[in-house]
Amino acid sequence: MGKFLAILLVGCAVIAGGGMYYLQVYHYYDEVVSIPGTDVALTPQGSSDAEPVSYDNFQGIDADSSPIRYRACFTTSLSHATLDKTYRSYKPAEPRVAPGWFDCFDASEVGEALESGEAKAYLGTENVQYGIDRVVAIHEDGRGFVWHQINRCGEIVFDGQPAPDDCPTPPEGY
Known part of the structure; x- marks a missing residue:
């Protein structure tokens, strides 16, 4: 027995x-259903509203179970020089690990490229959901990667602290 x-x-x-x-x-x-012309957006310098940029070969995944599960890959012909002059950079960008089966997104490779300067990170959409930013990293060769990352305000509020004065007011329930 x-x-x-x-x-x-x-x-x-x-x-x-x-x-x-x-x-x-x-x-x-x-799988994120691609809506051509709207899937990849960056926030211009001096603005808070993201605008679509040119891209091809979009692939994305998302989950309702967490706001930071979004991952996407794409290609673009935009150069770093153009991107740097036009769009807001994002620091510190910390790519999130994607499931192994989503093989276009390798967080270690993206992180190393960001550290070496081969890729640069830009603000996609600030507060895509309260406390969560959409970050877009673009490699010198035109490969692009997107993920959601908890921002400074989100870290503070999600830890149970009141939102600082320079942060938006959290929605009810935070």
């Missing part, structure tokens, strides 16, 4: 672990 219970317990643990893995890595993610 002891062996049966041990096997049953291990079997349940394996099934539960496999189920949790599947839910976290595959189930919650949905």
